[in-house]
Amino acid sequence: MARNPVTWMGVPTFPKAAQEALGDSQLRSNLRHATHTIRDKRAAAVGEVPDWERLRRAGEAIKDETLAHLDTYLQKLEAAVTSRGGVVHWARDAAEANAIVLKLARAAGADEVVKVKSMATAEIGLNEALEEGGVTAIETDLAELIVQLGNDRPSHILVPAIHRNRSEVREIFRNQMPEAPADLSSEPKALAEAARRHLRKKFLSAKVAVSGANFAVADTGSIMVVESEGNGRMCLTLPQTLITVMGIEKLVPTSRDLEVFLQLLPRSSTAERMNPYTSMWTGVTPGDGPQEFHLILLDNGRTATLSDPVGRQALRCIRCSACLNVCPVYERTGGQSYGSVYPGPIGAILTPQLVDDPHDKQAASLPFASSLCGACFEVCPVRIDIPEVLTHLRARAVAEKSKMSPEALAMSAMATMFADPRKYALAQRAGAAAAKLAPSGSVSRLPFPGSRWTATRDMPMPATESFRTWWKTNRKDSDE
Amino acid sequence: MTTAQHESPTSRPAAGMRVALMATCLTDTLYPHTARAVVTLLERLGCTVEFPLSQTCCGQMHFNTGYRDDATRLASRMNEVFDGYTAVVAPSGSCAAMVRDIYPKLPGVGEDLAHRMYELSEFLVDVLGVTDVGAYFPHRVTYHPTCHSLRMLGVGERPLQLLRAVRGIDLIELPAAESCCGFGGTFAVKNAETSSAMLSDKMRCVLNTGAEVLTAGDNSCLMHIGGGLSRLRTGVHTLHLADILASTEEDPWHVTQ
Numbered sequence: 001m002a003r004n005p006v007t008w009m010g011v012p013t014f015p016k017a018a019q020e021a022l023g024d025s026q027l028r029s030n031l032r033h034a035t036h037t038i039r040d041k042r043a044a045a046v047g048e049v050p051d052w053e054r055l056r057r058a059g060e061a062i063k064d065e066t067l068a069h070l071d072t073y074l075q076k077l078e079a080a081v082t083s084r085g086g087v088v089h090w091a092r093d094a095a096e097a098n099a100i101v102l103k104l105a106r107a108a109g110a111d112e113v114v115k116v117k118s119m120a121t122a123e124i125g126l127n128e129a130l131e132e133g134g135v136t137a138i139e140t141d142l143a144e145l146i147v148q149l150g151n152d153r154p155s156h157i158l159v160p161a162i163h164r165n166r167s168e169v170r171e172i173f174r175n176q177m178p179e180a181p182a183d184l185s186s187e188p189k190a191l192a193e194a195a196r197r198h199l200r201k202k203f204l205s206a207k208v209a210v211s212g213a214n215f216a217v218a219d220t221g222s223i224m225v226v227e228s229e230g231n232g233r234m235c236l237t238l239p240q241t242l243i244t245v246m247g248i249e250k251l252v253p254t255s256r257d258l259e260v261f262l263q264l265l266p267r268s269s270t271a272e273r274m275n276p277y278t279s280m281w282t283g284v285t286p287g288d289g290p291q292e293f294h295l296i297l298l299d300n301g302r303t304a305t306l307s308d309p310v311g312r313q314a315l316r317c318i319r320c321s322a323c324l325n326v327c328p329v330y331e332r333t334g335g336q337s338y339g340s341v342y343p344g345p346i347g348a349i350l351t352p353q354l355v356d357d358p359h360d361k362q363a364a365s366l367p368f369a370s371s372l373c374g375a376c377f378e379v380c381p382v383r384i385d386i387p388e389v390l391t392h393l394r395a396r397a398v399a400e401k402s403k404m405s406p407e408a409l410a411m412s413a414m415a416t417m418f419a420d421p422r423k424y425a426l427a428q429r430a431g432a433a434a435a436k437l438a439p440s441g442s443v444s445r446l447p448f449p450g451s452r453w454t455a456t457r458d459m460p461m462p463a464t465e466s467f468r469t470w471w472k473t474n475r476k477d478s479d480e
Numbered sequence: 481m482t483t484a485q486h487e488s489p490t491s492r493p494a495a496g497m498r499v500a501l502m503a504t505c506l507t508d509t510l511y512p513h514t515a516r517a518v519v520t521l522l523e524r525l526g527c528t529v530e531f532p533l534s535q536t537c538c539g540q541m542h543f544n545t546g547y548r549d550d551a552t553r554l555a556s557r558m559n560e561v562f563d564g565y566t567a568v569v570a571p572s573g574s575c576a577a578m579v580r581d582i583y584p585k586l587p588g589v590g591e592d593l594a595h596r597m598y599e600l601s602e603f604l605v606d607v608l609g610v611t612d613v614g615a616y617f618p619h620r621v622t623y624h625p626t627c628h629s630l631r632m633l634g635v636g637e638r639p640l641q642l643l644r645a646v647r648g649i650d651l652i653e654l655p656a657a658e659s660c661c662g663f664g665g666t667f668a669v670k671n672a673e674t675s676s677a678m679l680s681d682k683m684r685c686v687l688n689t690g691a692e693v694l695t696a697g698d699n700s701c702l703m704h705i706g707g708g709l710s711r712l713r714t715g716v717h718t719l720h721l722a723d724i725l726a727s728t729e730e731d732p733w734h735v736t737q
Binding site for chain 1: 503505507508509510511512513515516519531533534535536537539541542543544545546547548550553554557627628630631632658659660662663664665666667668669670671672673674675676677678679680703704706707708710711
């Protein structure tokens with residue numbers, strides 16, 4: 001089986017990648033500023049809604065119902081799209097999906113396609129695959145464009161260029177955008193204007209557009225994309241051919257269900273009451289908009305994820321990125337340390353499941369990239385219990401490891417000690433004896449792996465008298 | 481029972497109530513004074529405290545690191561150890577959360593103990609109905625609400641209600657209080673650099689308050705933050721909520737403790 005491009009080739013395991021990112025003080029400052037701003041705005045936007053918790057539960061219920069009968073709803077969707085003049089394609093993995101898009105683009109005679117920001121196409125590495133096939137993909141979302149022109153990788157689901165500040169963006173534009181004025185300033189307005197001029201020509205000349213889907217309605221076959229810049233609407237209406245790549249979990253049963261998600265999504269992601277542009281289309285309409293519509297239904301590890309009763313809740317995700325913005329780990333390490341288009345807490349549970357390869361060390365390191373503080377679950381608009389899935393996937397990663405690994409042996413030895421109060425008390429006494437070597441009551445240097453702790457923290461030593469010893473001496477009569 | 485809240489702190493709202501203390505392995509071994517403080521405090525309020533000596537560890541570290549069989553083995557043990565007690569109290573939000581949230585999901589462990597498990601501030605405020613426990617602590621204190629107490633147990637304002645009623649205390653709000661300190665059990669070792677980055681931000685917030693003492697409902701988080709504060713020789717003490725609540729005018733807490 002070909003490698004699943006949901007993770008990036010050559011990225012080390014999380015702790016190693018994070019260590020590099022942590023050394024970049026500009027990155028940390030960019031991230032702290034950006035995540036704290038959006039975090040506070042989200043809290044305010046959510047606070048305005050009196051029945052937020054009920055909305056969350058409704059979102060959770062709709063998604064779970066859809067996932068429980070995914071086969072039925074997908075067939076309904078296919079029938080509805082087809083009856084409205086669209087063409088449905090099924091893709092098991094990235095390679096199949098990319099091949100279909102390339103074939104369609106070539107058939108339309110396009111050597112250039114414009115793209116609406118889409119996580120599904122990023123997940124399958126579509127731009128790179130098209131490039132190999134001689135078709136240039138042009139990202140039209142501002143942040144995606146910054147990443148693309150900077151020959152960079154995304155670091156956030158909603159704001160892929162969140163790790164860049166204004167002056168970095170100006171540099172990228174000046175170097176990579178031929179029509180950018182020589183005196184381009186780093187004012188947001190000037191940067192947006194430069195991007196606008198650059199993109200306008202592309203919108204007007206492109207024959208083919210590629211999008212993802214925020215939602216698809218099973219009973220009508222309608223596809224919905226929500227966005228903030230209007231670039232999406234240009235792509236969705238101007239070209240003759242529209243190709244939508246959509247993960248098979250993105251559908252909802254009826255149009256009415258959108259009511260719930262159109263409240264949950266904008267407040268959670270951009271902290272807006274309503275997103276500026278909501279585009280919806282159903283098949284093709286003669287004489288209006290794209291005259292050819294292709295929907296590619298992408299599996300790429302989703303069926304495998306669905307088969308896991310605990311892990312499958314990750315498929316509820318509506319890609320709002322609220323969990324990234326509150327995550328203390330993401331805030332310090334940035335998204336690229338996760339080595340995947342899905343960073344942050346949701347990436348830590350979604351990526352290893354989509355990769356579905358227990359021998360992939362990088363993916364297996366992701367569920368450990370969390371302190372289990374639970375802030376992600378608290379903000380998730382569809383109530384994905386991310387800490388629960390994290391510990392579940394940790395157990396899966398441990399099950400794949402040798403029982404003779406140093407960690408497994410240490411854990412087993414500790415469990416054996418804890419399982420026997422006499423051994424436990426003996427270990428306490430041994431610790432107390434060792435503590436006499438550190439009269440200050442703490443140590444500043446422990447041998448490996450304790451050195452990982454004492455690099456920045458002192459370690460307290462066991463007390464000379466444990467509580468149980470004190471209890472036995474002073475209170476034993478009242479007990480056992 | 482809630483009426484006791486308005487009575488004088490010297491009253492004994494729990495008259496004769498039998499309580500089992502789950503000291504937690506960390507407190508038992510590294511911070512025995514905290515477990516003694518819980519005993520002092522609960523007895524002062526009229527409880528009869530018992531400490532089943534066969535208790536060891538709740539299994540949280542094993543569970544959170546992915547060693548489920550070991551965790552289940554330890555959880556089953558604790559289930560037996562605390563069989564028969566109507567109330568089990570732990571001076572730890574994360575161990576209480578392990579019993580309450582995770583035990584029911586472990587094969588063969590069940591919900592029984594989960595229903596009888598209380599984190600200390602919950603037990604004092606909800607079961608005994610007291611917020612003024614008659615404590616005296618004339619120091620400048622700031623409070624860190626630990627992630628598991630905050631989000632898994634939802635202890636909310638309870639610890640602060642208890643602290644506000646302490647005589648002599650100068651309680652200062654901690655900036656960014658709800659941010660994780662970066663401990664996370666084995667996370668602190670597996671992702672040591674990220675953990676340290678989180679810790680340094682937490683320490684900066686603590687130092688900005690000018691507090692003499694940082695308190696929390698969990699010695700594990702305090703071990704982490706305290707380890708950092710000690711390394712930087714900040715002079716700020718870390719002290720469990722129970723130690724503050726047990727301190728009285730007759731028997732005050734001393735720095736040397």
